[in-house]
Amino acid sequence: MTDNKTNLELVAACDSFPYVDITSLPHNEDERSSFYQFLLPGDSRPHGYILPSTVKAMPWTDDFVVRHERPRTVQLLDSSKGRDTSNACNAALKKVISNATTSKAFKVLASPLHEDYRIIGANYPVQMERTASSLFGIAHRGAHMTVYTRTPEGMKIWVPRRAPNLFTYPNKLDTTVAGGVKAEHSPWECIVQEADEEASLPESLVRSQARSTGVLTYLAKSGQGDGGEFGLMVPDCIYVFDLEVAEDVICKPKDGEVKEFYLWDVESVKAALSKAEFKTNCAAVMIDFFIRHGIITDENEKDYLEIMSRMHRKLPVPTSSLSA
Amino acid sequence: MTDNKTNLELVAACDSFPYVDITSLPHNEDERSSFYQFLLPGDSRPHGYILPSTVKAMPWTDDFVVRHERPRTVQLLDSSKGRDTSNACNAALKKVISNATTSKAFKVLASPLHEDYRIIGANYPVQMERTASSLFGIAHRGAHMTVYTRTPEGMKIWVPRRAPNLFTYPNKLDTTVAGGVKAEHSPWECIVQEADEEASLPESLVRSQARSTGVLTYLAKSGQGDGGEFGLMVPDCIYVFDLEVAEDVICKPKDGEVKEFYLWDVESVKAALSKAEFKTNCAAVMIDFFIRHGIITDENEKDYLEIMSRMHRKLPVPTSSLSA
Numbered sequence: 001m002t003d004n005k006t007n008l009e010l011v012a013a014c015d016s017f018p019y020v021d022i023t024s025l026p027h028n029e030d031e032r033s034s035f036y037q038f039l040l041p042g043d044s045r046p047h048g049y050i051l052p053s054t055v056k057a058m059p060w061t062d063d064f065v066v067r068h069e070r071p072r073t074v075q076l077l078d079s080s081k082g083r084d085t086s087n088a089c090n091a092a093l094k095k096v097i098s099n100a101t102t103s104k105a106f107k108v109l110a111s112p113l114h115e116d117y118r119i120i121g122a123n124y125p126v127q128m129e130r131t132a133s134s135l136f137g138i139a140h141r142g143a144h145m146t147v148y149t150r151t152p153e154g155m156k157i158w159v160p161r162r163a164p165n166l167f168t169y170p171n172k173l174d175t176t177v178a179g180g181v182k183a184e185h186s187p188w189e190c191i192v193q194e195a196d197e198e199a200s201l202p203e204s205l206v207r208s209q210a211r212s213t214g215v216l217t218y219l220a221k222s223g224q225g226d227g228g229e230f231g232l233m234v235p236d237c238i239y240v241f242d243l244e245v246a247e248d249v250i251c252k253p254k255d256g257e258v259k260e261f262y263l264w265d266v267e268s269v270k271a272a273l274s275k276a277e278f279k280t281n282c283a284a285v286m287i288d289f290f291i292r293h294g295i296i297t298d299e300n301e302k303d304y305l306e307i308m309s310r311m312h313r314k315l316p317v318p319t320s321s322l323s324a
Numbered sequence: 325m326t327d328n329k330t331n332l333e334l335v336a337a338c339d340s341f342p343y344v345d346i347t348s349l350p351h352n353e354d355e356r357s358s359f360y361q362f363l364l365p366g367d368s369r370p371h372g373y374i375l376p377s378t379v380k381a382m383p384w385t386d387d388f389v390v391r392h393e394r395p396r397t398v399q400l401l402d403s404s405k406g407r408d409t410s411n412a413c414n415a416a417l418k419k420v421i422s423n424a425t426t427s428k429a430f431k432v433l434a435s436p437l438h439e440d441y442r443i444i445g446a447n448y449p450v451q452m453e454r455t456a457s458s459l460f461g462i463a464h465r466g467a468h469m470t471v472y473t474r475t476p477e478g479m480k481i482w483v484p485r486r487a488p489n490l491f492t493y494p495n496k497l498d499t500t501v502a503g504g505v506k507a508e509h510s511p512w513e514c515i516v517q518e519a520d521e522e523a524s525l526p527e528s529l530v531r532s533q534a535r536s537t538g539v540l541t542y543l544a545k546s547g548q549g550d551g552g553e554f555g556l557m558v559p560d561c562i563y564v565f566d567l568e569v570a571e572d573v574i575c576k577p578k579d580g581e582v583k584e585f586y587l588w589d590v591e592s593v594k595a596a597l598s599k600a601e602f603k604t605n606c607a608a609v610m611i612d613f614f615i616r617h618g619i620i621t622d623e624n625e626k627d628y629l630e631i632m633s634r635m636h637r638k639l640p641v642p643t644s645s646l647s648a
Contacts, residue, residue, distance in 0.1 A: 186623050188621070212618040213615070213617075213618065214615050215628060215632050239622060291537070292616060293535070293537075297512070298563060299512060305561060306644060308538060310638065312632050312633050313638070315629070
């Protein structure tokens with residue numbers, strides 16, 4: 001039983017990028033790990049950080065200027081000359097990612113999802129293929145909703161097991177409802193849609209009863225299990241929602257991403273957490289749920305303070321646009 | 325109306341210390357602002373950071389060794405030679421603070437509370453006079469509980485106004501129940517006691533219905549309104565609790581710290597927040613409450629991500645003991 005995971009270890013597995021000040025590059029004199037800042041037209045704030053190995057392997061087009069002197073930068077140019085910067089950026093990103101996919105430059109592009117992620121905090125809408133965003137160190141947006149019910153025996157939580165054929169984290173336990181937030185969606189719209197597709201929960205129930213309860217942020221370093229390149233800096237934002245349902249509401253698989261649902265009491269969920277049975281970031285979502293519901297407290301968790309701050313890390317990319 | 329405060333401005337007023345890496349001193353070549361690390365016996369982790377002006381004015385006893393070369397340190401010695409380190413540390417801190425109080429060395433010691441704060445994350449119990457802890461840059465522990473009720477017209481929140489004769493933040497709005505956590509108490513025990521003393525809420529109600537919901541952490545730079553020295557680095561931990569009550573439960577002043585209680589709807593609380601009518605850290609507690617209850621969301625607050633991370637800052641002092 002000595003290899004049981006502590007809650008802090010579970011959170012640290014998400015928040016796995018070292019606590020160095022990546023915004024004041026070079027933070028590391030080692031050439032191999034000094035990131036390139038990714039810059040959008042007309043905005044001096046780095047929106048991502050790119051590994052030197054990625055810069056080397058990417059088939060950059062004329063839309064990008066790569067500067068190898070410090071501070072190292074990859075500057076996206078505005079080919080529209082200010083007429084439609086959004087559109088020019090989106091087209092340039094689409095082209096370079098398409099070229100990289102064709103040339104098989106990166107493992108992470110092996111299975112493009114043909115679904116775009118928004119570059120958060122940009123001053124105008126910009127988006128890129130979801131699977132490519134980690135190559136650019138662009139922040140990911142996810143939305144997770146924990147569905148639970150109160151029974152005479154106490155709280156019970158709906159826990160899905162991921163299908164065995166998924167590209168990432170097959171067979172792991174998951175949050176009741178979870179998904180990446182498409183560029184054009186808000187986290188709320190994502191949850192309403194995923195609740196139907198993944199758990200067969202009616203839209204009317206979710207819209208009337210689900211509650212936004214916060215957002216987790218952490219900085220990951222990609223590794224084994226992520227199904228792609230290692231060592232990428234991946235800022236992650238997980239918007240969290242709660243949905244308390246009556247005992248007669250049943251979560252059922254629908255779209256094939258979930259193998260089956262369990263209705264577990266708190267002790268069963270805790271046991272599965274400590275055995276690392278949850279997908280990495282779903283463990284953090286469950287721990288946050290337990291903290292907000294008074295199940296994990298300062299009195300029973302010695303790392304309470306550290307867990308809370310590491311689940312809400314200040315990201316090294318802008319999270320709000322500069323416009324009012 | 326242009327001088328209304330945004331939620332981010334309210335949180336930034338708490339989290340007011342610059343985002344520099346204070347753990348890798350010297351962060352600033354300016355002699356006047358390069359902090360001294362405060363070190364406990366047998367522990368290389370700095371538990372606090374002391375301003376040079378404080379080091380100069382403090383009447384250090386033989387229990388302390390001050391090192392002016394970098395890294396600058398104030399090392400507390402163990403006069404018990406390991407026989408009772410806790411007791412030796414407590415006695416040494418009590419003596420130097422008593423001397424400083426007698427010699428009127430610091431404004432912040434003008435009104436000692438004769439109540440001790442725990443040094444969090446220490447490997448053995450150590451404590452010091454609450455009003456002196458900010459001179460040492462020791463983390464403060466506070467506990468805040470928001471009491472609310474659901475009415476046919478929507479949620480209403482019990483909001484107290486602080487008494488006009490208080491040393492800090494007179495006449496400001498406050499969290500329903502709040503207090504500093506004494507060294508010997510847990511945040512939960514603090515809340516149970518303060519709920520009775522400040523709001524006349526019965527212990528049985530609080531023990532059965534109150535819920536631990538998280539902890540806010542931020543790093544403040546002391547300034548005007550704090551009633552003491554300026555520029556001190558003050559790490560703050562605010563343990564937050566919710567208590568939903570029936571409509572017939574009434575919060576009433578008892579111990580003189582509260583002038584009167586209001587039962588306000590969400591819009592009234594938001595208006596008071598934007599007019600900066602709340603005590604600084606109580607505004608952050610209210611914003612956290614609104615986030616957890618789905619009132620402030622990513623869809624209506626453009627600084628949502630930044631607010632969440634700044635309310636959960638990783639503190640530059642240890643928060644867990646090294647012992648298992």
